[in-house]
Amino acid sequence: MSNVQKQDLVLFSDSSVISKELCTGKSHDLITITSSPATSSFWLLTTLVETRLTGAPFSLNSTSVPVVTHKNMNLITIASFIHNAQYYTDALNRLKLGPESYKYIDLLTNFVIKNIGKPRAKVLSELLEKFPQDSTSVVILEQPEVLLTLLDGLTSDELHRKFIMPLMQRCGLLIISTNINYSPNGQTKDAIEFSRFVAGCFYKSIAVLSLKPLDTGRAADVTGSFRITRGGASNSHLSCHVVENEYLYLNQKENTKLFYR
Amino acid sequence: MSTSLHNPSILLKRVLSLADFSPLVLAIDSIAQSSCKLIEEVYYNAKESGDFTIIYISFETANEPSYADIFIRAEALSLEKLSQTIQSYLPPSNRPTKSKFLVVIDSINHISTNHISQFVGSIASLHSTLLAVYHADLPEYQEKTLAHYPSSIELLNFMATTILKVQQVTSKNATEEEIENDLSRFLIPRGLNNDIFKLTLTTRRKSGRSQSYSFHINTKTHSYETIIASSPADGEGNENPEMLQGLSTFNLSTSAKQKMAKEQVELPFLEAQSFNTGGAIVYQFEKDDDYDEEDPFEDPF
Numbered sequence: 001m002s003n004v005q006k007q008d009l010v011l012f013s014d015s016s017v018i019s020k021e022l023c024t025g026k027s028h029d030l031i032t033i034t035s036s037p038a039t040s041s042f043w044l045l046t047t048l049v050e051t052r053l054t055g056a057p058f059s060l061n062s063t064s065v066p067v068v069t070h071k072n073m074n075l076i077t078i079a080s081f082i083h084n085a086q087y088y089t090d091a092l093n094r095l096k097l098g099p100e101s102y103k104y105i106d107l108l109t110n111f112v113i114k115n116i117g118k119p120r121a122k123v124l125s126e127l128l129e130k131f132p133q134d135s136t137s138v139v140i141l142e143q144p145e146v147l148l149t150l151l152d153g154l155t156s157d158e159l160h161r162k163f164i165m166p167l168m169q170r171c172g173l174l175i176i177s178t179n180i181n182y183s184p185n186g187q188t189k190d191a192i193e194f195s196r197f198v199a200g201c202f203y204k205s206i207a208v209l210s211l212k213p214l215d216t217g218r219a220a221d222v223t224g225s226f227r228i229t230r231g232g233a234s235n236s237h238l239s240c241h242v243v244e245n246e247y248l249y250l251n252q253k254e255n256t257k258l259f260y261r
Numbered sequence: 262m263s264t265s266l267h268n269p270s271i272l273l274k275r276v277l278s279l280a281d282f283s284p285l286v287l288a289i290d291s292i293a294q295s296s297c298k299l300i301e302e303v304y305y306n307a308k309e310s311g312d313f314t315i316i317y318i319s320f321e322t323a324n325e326p327s328y329a330d331i332f333i334r335a336e337a338l339s340l341e342k343l344s345q346t347i348q349s350y351l352p353p354s355n356r357p358t359k360s361k362f363l364v365v366i367d368s369i370n371h372i373s374t375n376h377i378s379q380f381v382g383s384i385a386s387l388h389s390t391l392l393a394v395y396h397a398d399l400p401e402y403q404e405k406t407l408a409h410y411p412s413s414i415e416l417l418n419f420m421a422t423t424i425l426k427v428q429q430v431t432s433k434n435a436t437e438e439e440i441e442n443d444l445s446r447f448l449i450p451r452g453l454n455n456d457i458f459k460l461t462l463t464t465r466r467k468s469g470r471s472q473s474y475s476f477h478i479n480t481k482t483h484s485y486e487t488i489i490a491s492s493p494a495d496g497e498g499n500e501n502p503e504m505l506q507g508l509s510t511f512n513l514s515t516s517a518k519q520k521m522a523k524e525q526v527e528l529p530f531l532e533a534q535s536f537n538t539g540g541a542i543v544y545q546f547e548k549d550d551d552y553d554e555e556d557p558f559e560d561p562f
Contacts, residue, residue: 028323034447157371160321161336168323180447192402198447199399202292203368204321208449230454232295237324244451 009047009057009247009258011207011228014240017051018138021238023172025135030164030174032201032208032231036181039211039224042083043249043256045140045177046091049102052076052138059095059255074134077171079105080142094254105130111150120151124162131170139171145178145197148190156196160204168204176201205231207242211249223251225261269474269487273462276423277303278310279363283464284385287421289414291398293444294429294458298480300365303392304328305483307363316350316364318343320371329365340376344383354386362389369393370401374413381420393417398444426461429453430477456480459488 011031012019022029035041047057052075078088085104092102107127115123124147131139144163148154168174178198202208210227226247235241246261275281290296307313308328317329325332331350335343352358364384372380385391395417403412411419418424431437432452443450456479463473475488505513515523546552 030323161371165321165323165334165336189402192400195400195447199292199396200321202447202449203295203396203399204323210448212448227448227451229449229451231449232290232292232297232454233322234297234301234324234326236297236301237327246451 009060010243010245011209012240013243016240017057018048018173019238019240021240023136023138025172027237028135028168028172028174029206030168030176030201030204030231030233032198032205033175033177033211034180034198034208035177035211036179036213038213041177041211042091043251044209044211044226045078045142045175046088046095047256048138048140048175049076049078049092050095050097053097053101060258074103074132074137075101076138076140077103077105077131078140078142079107079131081108081146082143084109103132108146115151120154120158121162123151124159128163128166128170131167133170135170135172137171138173138175139167140175140177141167142177143179144176145194148193148197156193156200159197160200164201164204203232206233206235206238207231221250222248224249226258269462269476270485272464272472272474273460273476273485274306276425276462276464278306279303279313279361279390280310282387283390283422285381285417285421286390286392286423286425287417288392288394288425288427289397290394290427291396291444292449293398293440293453294427295396295454296394296425296427298454298456298458299425299427299460299478300326300367300392300394301328302478302480302483303363312360314350314360314362316347316362318347318364318366320366320368322367335371340372340380344380347384351384351386351389354388358388360388364389364391366391366393368396368399369417370396370399370413372413374401374403374407374410374416377413377416378420381417422465424461424463426463428459428461430455430457430459 009017011017014020021027033041033044047060050059051057080088085099085106088104089099092099107130115126118126144159147159147163148156164174164176178201180198208229208231210229211224212227213224214222226249228242228245230242230244247258248261249259250257276283276286279286288296288299290299304315307315314330315328316331316333317326318333318335319325320335333343333346338346347364351362351364352360369377381391381393395414397414401413429440429452431440435450435452440450440453458478458480460476460478461473462476463471465471475490477486477488479485
């Protein structure tokens with residue numbers, strides 16, 4: 001596989017990863033990333049941060065990353081329920097992206113202590129207020145489905161209506177990374193709410209990026225497959241369209257390589 | 262009944278342009294093919310046929326569609342408040358008006374099962390058509406208190422006067438089973454949510470009779486192609502001699518002369534079926550029968 005030519009990552013028909021049409025302030029869009037513990041989406045999230053800040057995913061092709069000179073923290077906001085600030089800082093420092101070029105919001109540390117006894121609507125409203133109101137910005141939100149278990153009685157519909165939809169309104173592009181490694185066929189209330197949440201994200205998305213392990217099992221030279229497909233939302237407000245594609249990818253210690261499938 | 266209504270394409274055109282009064286049009290979709298292209302197609306046809314005011318109720322659409330005259334964000338509104346807001350834009354049903362209203366709901370799944378009929382009843386009126394989108398693959402938890410109550414889709418199917426079911430056109434590379442298997446694991450195969458999709462139209466007349474037709478819709482060219490389903494009975498009647506070749510050394514095929522002779526065979530009791538009264542006995546005398554003409558009780562009829 002090492003002799004195979006590496007491929008550039010392209011999501012939109014204007015040969016871009018994050019199209020310039022997406023963050024003009026005129027529209028609010030969603031891209032959903034699905035992953036599993038075996039195929040973590042962290043490399044893709046850092047690649048998207050890099051693309052937003054430098055204009056292209058240079059690290060995927062192991063080319064030298066240009067130094068980011070601007071200090072506009074509103075270009076991209078990262079909010080996570082599973083990774084702390086240090087985790088992102090270390091990963092992005094390796095890509096020569098300093099903490100002054102992006103904004104990080106820690107959503108999980110002391111979440112229960114801070115919010116115990118508060119009504120669900122108030123907790124969601126306070127979470128929302130942490131995000132900047134800027135319809136030209138990109139927000140990366142990692143695993144918001146954790147809220148379904150953190151807030152007692154919270155339903156998928158309530159999470160979408162009181163947190164995801166208002167958050168979409170606050171930014172130009174929302175990228176949600178969600179884990180689909182649970183029993184989707186279960187008929188318990190929790191399983192149904194999780195499934196409903198993911199399906200709800202698909203319907204709102206203009207693109208769905210799926211990371212999944214190989215069906216044939218583990219391989220030394222391939223970590224998993226990465227599929228780009230259209231979502232259920234209308235993209236008639238854009239002149240470009242999502243380029244459906246499927247890659248194989250290999251996570252290495254320092255970088256990730258993409259290959260056409 | 263006009264003959265034009267028997268032409269499926271014309272019927273579809275009339276449904277999409279909202280030419281016939283239909284209080285509730287139900288669009289059933291799935292993530293394999295969402296109904297946003299269908300709604301755009303309804304708008305394309307409706308704007309040609311007349312003046313419509315389109316009220317768009319958004320539960321999951323962040324961007325206001327260009328065709329929406331009134332855009333209502335429903336995520337922050339209670340059901341009662343939402344119903345009041347919609348009604349404030351609609352004319353009273355008892356007052357005659359020339360203008361028509363189309364109320365589009367992008368996901369009626371967000372309205373709970375026990376409120377859905379009341380909500381639909383409050384919007385659908387003589388002057389407005391409700392176009393409600395229902396996502397068939399959005400799982401729904403049935404509360405134990407509503408265990409014996411119909412599900413949302415059963416209620417909507419019962420109330421809807423027109424049902425538009427949107428499905429993906431399966432590519433040659435993947436079977437429907439493979440696509441369903443992938444979707445059940447939240448993996449979206451490539452080639453879905455396309456400009457070309459399959460639409461199954463079911464219309465209900467006042468008499469209660471329903472008609473169902475399938476189409477291939479191309480939203481780029483706005484062309485509709487009727488899918489003519491081949492019934493299994495047709496296939497049975499058509500004997501294909503090639504299928505019988507090589508199966509046996511016996512001659513299994515039938516010649517034209519043999520087929521004609523087979524068709525002319527008169528099956529037993531056909532004569533009995535021609536009696537309108539039914540249950541009549543057909544009796545034919547034979548030479549050994551003992552029949553006394555003078556005995557009135559001997560009459561076999």
